Amino acid sequence: MWNKEELVFLGCDSDYRDAEIVLFGAPFDSTTSFRPGARFGPSAIRRESDGLETYSPYLDKDLSERKIYDGGDLVLPMGDPAAAIALIRNAEEKAILDGKIPFMVGGEHLVTLGAVEAAAKHCPELMLLHFDAHTDLRDEYLGVRLSHASVIRRCQEILGNGRIFQFGIRSGERSEFEWAAAGHTALHKFDLKGLDETVAALKGKKCYLTVDLDVLDPSVFPGTGTPEPGGVSFTDLMEALHLATEELSLVGCDVVELAPELDHTGASTAVACKIIREMLLNMHS
Amino acid sequence: MWNKEELVFLGCDSDYRDAEIVLFGAPFDSTTSFRPGARFGPSAIRRESDGLETYSPYLDKDLSERKIYDGGDLVLPMGDPAAAIALIRNAEEKAILDGKIPFMVGGEHLVTLGAVEAAAKHCPELMLLHFDAHTDLRDEYLGVRLSHASVIRRCQEILGNGRIFQFGIRSGERSEFEWAAAGHTALHKFDLKGLDETVAALKGKKCYLTVDLDVLDPSVFPGTGTPEPGGVSFTDLMEALHLATEELSLVGCDVVELAPELDHTGASTAVACKIIREMLLNMHS
Amino acid sequence: MWNKEELVFLGCDSDYRDAEIVLFGAPFDSTTSFRPGARFGPSAIRRESDGLETYSPYLDKDLSERKIYDGGDLVLPMGDPAAAIALIRNAEEKAILDGKIPFMVGGEHLVTLGAVEAAAKHCPELMLLHFDAHTDLRDEYLGVRLSHASVIRRCQEILGNGRIFQFGIRSGERSEFEWAAAGHTALHKFDLKGLDETVAALKGKKCYLTVDLDVLDPSVFPGTGTPEPGGVSFTDLMEALHLATEELSLVGCDVVELAPELDHTGASTAVACKIIREMLLNMHS
Amino acid sequence: MWNKEELVFLGCDSDYRDAEIVLFGAPFDSTTSFRPGARFGPSAIRRESDGLETYSPYLDKDLSERKIYDGGDLVLPMGDPAAAIALIRNAEEKAILDGKIPFMVGGEHLVTLGAVEAAAKHCPELMLLHFDAHTDLRDEYLGVRLSHASVIRRCQEILGNGRIFQFGIRSGERSEFEWAAAGHTALHKFDLKGLDETVAALKGKKCYLTVDLDVLDPSVFPGTGTPEPGGVSFTDLMEALHLATEELSLVGCDVVELAPELDHTGASTAVACKIIREMLLNMHS
């Protein structure tokens, strides 16, 4: 009689057992230093996914054809980043062990660390493909090492040189760019040029894909903590992700840094929903 | 592992079978003539109820002690008020027949019509207690008889004279006030004076209680389609509802006209959540 | 066929010739020093008056029974306060000479100066009744003498001692309070106490009434350039204006300092509309 | 003396008798299923057109050179789509019979149905050129056949195969795309490619032009009920409309789905105003 709501993203209502992909939220933004609110990202994308169709005319695929379990949000303690990362690592590992691809929705970018820890543990040769406006390579921020501004630096400590491929980067300290250039990561400035070659080189290897949505231009995606003008267009990012999800063997992936309350028009949330739909439709392990 | 969200209001997670009260949303605002958005009321109160405790220090009661089933939202067709009212009537009737008290969250005030039709069918002597800023007694609005501006008029056609008790009314056409004064309803202007006597007179009779939250002053509750200055305070309304739910035998009730997007501070939604909590804690059949 | 809109306030569509009252807007805020936006007041009150009824249950009167001409807005040059004041003075004088009561809607409070100049020219014994949070008695502000912060000081220079009665005042420099206390104005602090006596004393004399809506508490009326906590309630102000318009012989009046864009809920505009309706219904010359 | 406002769009103040074009608003959004507010479109474009010049440097034309009557808004009953469509049909037919081109400003997209009914009655060979993000080809939506999501499907039932040309479409159910591809409409996906050929083919035939502004990318036009990322740029749409209005013989046209309150920056309303200006300057029958 009543429509007992199942709060899932856009029809992702498979059973856990059957699912190829496990979607879950990591509503954490406790280390955000500028404008908080990424904690509200996962609930916003579930709620607003109602405005989107399950069918993609770009890919001619429909979410009803995929088996996706939306596991809801992890309960993460604000003010305790280490505990939050451990909870994320456990969730991620559980999905991997059960033969599924975890798809995490942030939350601030620090949440990626827990996921990469789990993925790297099970795939020692893991590669990391990273879309972002910011380097995220600081060794620390105000003395805090578990920070959104340091997350890729922490990942690099796990993965080592030659494993991280960054695109769209247009903001950071000079020393971060220099550290990357010293061979620590392959950092592609400003836009997505060179992605074809990178994807071709990564083909056949196990990859983790992390998408900080602030790689987009703020005109497209103002709803984020640190908007950085000069970013890529929606279509550019969508096509890049079509390519990456088509070609790469993904162990896990995430989409982070939507702060929906910062954009009352709802356009940023709509962008996040559509990016996630296109990734879910096309990705594979 | 994951926290598969059950989107229910403030811990109202009893099974339907055990429940004394059935909460459900009626996300409909298709006849709203001024500022729409009441359709978003039910989902907002569920989401924001997280910011509220289950315990009321006013009543010294806790929602964990009551058996309440949150049935989610009815799926109501925008643009077809008659169909929407029929769906509400059916849901309401189902709950009544199953021995439960239905508690509907609007949505615009028109949704009350479906609920009162069901309640009146099962309780021929039904009384209606009505809190509102507006008379809602127009015979039609732009030729439309199923309108938020006519809902109490339609109820009066079902219940007849001497059955409707209106409080807080401070807006309407002169002819509506005259129509009420001609014996059709007991209309109390401006505030809640006289409620004690009315409640005493209604004691022991079957009642339906409808609360249009715009009875509150816009300083307290700006998030509504037609804010009407000069209303009652939060404490006044809460105490009035403590009294009404304590004393009356309720067949059903509703809380309507929260349009959460009109108040970005969230204060209006917080007010609605707390009013609903206090009613749920205290009401009985 | 089409509904060629006449943009008038709440059914104030009499011909100029027949009108007792001439309503007009003064959309000027060029000297506002803190937060601008009062220029949008007149158009907002016309647009949003749709949400209000023409009938007042408080007064049991209906605007359809009064003859009011809404003359639209004056075209006032931003950046030239002296020219703006001259245009207002001319408009006000025209209405007075034609035997009508001008009712101006601001704009910032400086607009009152043009109106008082005209009224004082035709009523040498003019009294000024002033509701406000602020003294508005500075001799100048950053070297500017035609400023919202100096408007009552300028009026006092025209009217002289013993002619200005201020209520609700709760903000100003110490020197302004001292200047008032030296006999220049009768300044009533904080609230509306003493209004009965003042109105009784003014009865039978020609009065100008100016209402700066920030006399209201910011909870009731946040949509204003300089909200000042600790103000009066809507009901208090409405009753005060019922009294003043009932008892006084008005040569002119105004309602100023609604900055509608500062309150997206619309509640502030609704308050302004209702205050204006109650004044229009009850006022007389 | 006073500036009695005539609320018309950007100097469109010709008499009805002289007018070539009749502009009118259709402030209806009662079937909107996601985010309402298109009802406020017509009044917003009139109010904000003040910020725009009458002269177009793109076309080197000025609105003062055209004869346009702004007839204000139709009064349409919320909650009764059939009645609203009938009122629109009548208005449209009146203009056509009087030898004028009707230009309707929505409101939700359903309003197009009334206009197309009138145009098709008088031009049996009518062609429909349609810009939109969405297919709008559902047979029904929650049982409602008169829905914004079904409007082009309803038009197709009137016009038949081979008569409807859709551009910019990037969202819909798979079955809608298949239904179009089966010969019911000529659906151009994603952008405006192919418009040159379509316009060339339509030259000399009577056409109706409907522009759902959500064909624009949400970065350009977030103020709409269902923003759909991946749309066309402002310049692309403007140039497409320059072409269409230059080449086609228009029986009528409309611009719909501005929901101004969803974009507090005002940029979406400015976009709508400028699109309408460019169309008005260039269109002809």
Place this chain on the structure above:
Amino acid sequence: MWNKEELVFLGCDSDYRDAEIVLFGAPFDSTTSFRPGARFGPSAIRRESDGLETYSPYLDKDLSERKIYDGGDLVLPMGDPAAAIALIRNAEEKAILDGKIPFMVGGEHLVTLGAVEAAAKHCPELMLLHFDAHTDLRDEYLGVRLSHASVIRRCQEILGNGRIFQFGIRSGERSEFEWAAAGHTALHKFDLKGLDETVAALKGKKCYLTVDLDVLDPSVFPGTGTPEPGGVSFTDLMEALHLATEELSLVGCDVVELAPELDHTGASTAVACKIIREMLLNMHS
């Protein structure tokens, strides 16, 4: 020539050496569990204090007569509550050792812990007067003991029984109310009744005063993370603080939980500024 801005609160520009009071901000909200943004409180109150006069007509005192040093904001690491508390404790202790009264502006309520630690170290008999909507007496929140929801519990562990006096409390878990009632704190429910007696009893003793602004009703102060309807009025709180600052010997005090971005009208920030001004004008050690 240029007006090199000194960003201080409302003319609080004394040298540190001369100052009786040291004002500083604690822009930290990393443990906020519901809606973040209290980090922006200190900068908002400095910026918006421009809209306020230095003179209080309530107290007939002017800030120019007091010696107050505004030390700016502490630099606190998001994501590391223990480090943040230590930094606050050091700053507070420095001021106390230098013979000044520290006045901290939050930030979330957890910041009070660092201040109370410092004050208690130097005043073993310290009393704590606490205004708040919430009990803040949880032992932990999601496993986190350094949480805004636990701050008074932590203070109680330092101060012991009989030392904490809470007013305005209207939200918490039942067990928190019971824990208080067991003698741990003197908890006054709902409003400020009983304050006179408490202040009289505390006279002559060293006190710390903490004001969580959500003790105010959300109509007055919606700009806070967890608005709780049913609170006290602005005038009630101001008068209570007049009394407390008049009578008590303060070792330190704070005003916390303004989240200015949650109330775009600016009214909440104006309330915070005025409360702080009244406290600064009247307080003493």
Place this chain on the structure above:
Amino acid sequence: MWNKEELVFLGCDSDYRDAEIVLFGAPFDSTTSFRPGARFGPSAIRRESDGLETYSPYLDKDLSERKIYDGGDLVLPMGDPAAAIALIRNAEEKAILDGKIPFMVGGEHLVTLGAVEAAAKHCPELMLLHFDAHTDLRDEYLGVRLSHASVIRRCQEILGNGRIFQFGIRSGERSEFEWAAAGHTALHKFDLKGLDETVAALKGKKCYLTVDLDVLDPSVFPGTGTPEPGGVSFTDLMEALHLATEELSLVGCDVVELAPELDHTGASTAVACKIIREMLLNMHS
């Protein structure tokens, strides 16, 4: 101990004596005719510059390598444009005489007049490079000659024919375009085409550079008084300013018309900050 805030733009904390560049704000918008708020531009860019890095990966330069003094904001009297312009002229002249390049942040565009007056006095052959959506060539606006809509016309009266180069212009009255075409200014319509040639021709000559940020498309920069669709992208403007600051000998420059409150997402302010950073890094005399 405390972090006594120095409110400067992005680390521009050199002493005046050492500085090559003097940054200052001109928070004036008193002649703005449409939507005010540019007065808040300077304080917003200082505050939000925290979200930006001092290092530019585009230029591989860091602000820490330049000597820039941020002189704060001029105190300008609202309502007295002539006085405001005189104050700006004096400040600008002081910096020029001291051998520094003044960099003014508006405020409305009228502030440029004072700066150009000072620069032209010291450089009789001064050239003016102007980026804007609007011609700004009206002789007067509502009788006001000192208006944002007339500022370039006033500059032309000082500089004469052949000295002003306008880019991005897409709005104005026909007569303004004709006046420019008559040889008064070199007006480049719509975009930045032809800038290379203009910059080459200006090389070696003393130039003043004025950037009205509404030259950007409203999708990129909605936070301005009169958004004009069809503008240039962020990257286009940044590259144009890289070129101009690289090649030209600047006597002074300004960036105007950010109205930060009109874009609550903060994206417009972020755009302004980054444009200013890129100019500061690259400019020279």
